[in-house]
Amino acid sequence: YGLQRALYDGAAMAFLTQLAPAAAPRMEALIAKHLLPGVKNVKSLLRAPPEPQGSTHVLFEAFWLERGPLELPGGGREEDGSGRRFVMTPSVRQHLTNLARAVLIRKHPILLQGPTSAGKTSLVAYLAAQTGHTFLRINNHEHTDLQEYLGSYVSDAAGRLVFREGPLVQAVRRGWWVVLDELNLAPTEVLEALNRLLDDNRELLVPELGEVVRPHPHFMLFATQNPPGGAYAGRKVLSRAFRSRFLELHIDDIPDSELAEILEKRCAIAPSYAAKLVAVQRELQRRRNAHSVFAGKH
Known part of the structure; x- marks a missing residue:
């Protein structure tokens, strides 16, 4: 992407994603003024670079994102992962641009915070469909058990005890895009179990198997949450250390x-x-x- 583009996208990732829509244009102007002083046409700088070789990436907005194994929507169809029509509006496009910029990095989990029905989960589902990745949503609540994430022992047809992997373990192994919905409703033990997957080692420990699962290269972890307090009862405030493991995006009401x-x-x-x-x-x-x-x- 080049040094200037990298500087712009890095600053945008750090400062733009948590601003209100009205303030974003002013911050964009400041970034361009101080980081790109010699660039007269910033829009031309932000165009997509040439396509990587091998048809391994998909162009989304101005970003070449790694392509998954699933078939891509044909004929320019605007669909989410469930086949429903996805309506692209200006604010939705801006959120998707910010999300695509974060996904491009691929090294960090992404936390989307915003009010109910702002479209947080739908944004991830749509981007997964457009790039050919399997999308999985895991709902959290006050009584979420760690087994719902990792799996448990069950009886098979022959009456033997076998371990049935939970959705998170399957997603990590197979390279799915997984959204942990309402993460700040999850119990502390669930959050603690995620720590190794969120840090630089990116490992998931399955105690029942005594196995450490390392993610498939296509695996991406997302989480959503409503702001704690106020109208959203039961949401806990995630610690600063825990949140620092995520790239955070603020999603406003539509x-x-x-x-x-x-x-x-x-x-x-x-x-x-x-x-x-x-x-x-x-x-x-x-x-x-x-x-x-x-x-x-x-």
């Missing part, structure tokens, strides 16, 4: 105009109906935040 557009195109409804649905959702969110209706106190 603007009302874009949310209405998504409803129109995904559900094939009239614009007036879509606008009313968005208005009702925002009113419910306002009442929830004001009165703690869904905080488990009623």
Whole structure:
């Protein structure tokens, strides 16, 4: 990518990804001013470089991302991993650009933080589908057991005890993209078990097998969480040391105009109906935040 492009993308990864959308353009201008003083046309610098040899990568926005083993969506179809139509809006495109930049590094897990229904998991599912990777989602809750991640012993057809690998072990072995949803709801023992997978060694210990599993080259780990406190009861504050293992992306609420557009195109409804649905959702969110209706106190 060249030194100047690397400087820009590194600064963007460090500073842009946790800013509000309104502040991002100002930070982009500052990055260009101080890191690229001799570049008159920054947009030309940010174009995709030539394709790597061997058809091993997929062009997404301006980034060549490593291609997975699955067939890619044909005919320019905008689909997520479940085959549903994916509606690309300006804010969604910006989030996907930031996500693709983080995925390009491939050495670090990625934490997406934002409010409920902001599209955090959908962004990863879409990018996985567009690059040919298997996508897996693991939900967390207060009573998540480590066996749900790693697996447990079960009886086979012959009545023998055999170890059935959990979804995380399968993902690590086979090179899947896995999202740990609502990570800050998971118990402490689950978070501690992830430490070795998150650090530079990237290893997953399976105590029942006495085996250390090392990730497939295509394996990527993502996590999502709602901001702790406030309207999101039960979410714990992850320690600074734990969070420092992730590249963090902040995902804001989808603007009302874009949310209405998504409803129109995904559900094939009239614009007036879509606008009313968005208005009702925002009113419910306002009442929830004001009165703690869904905080488990009623």
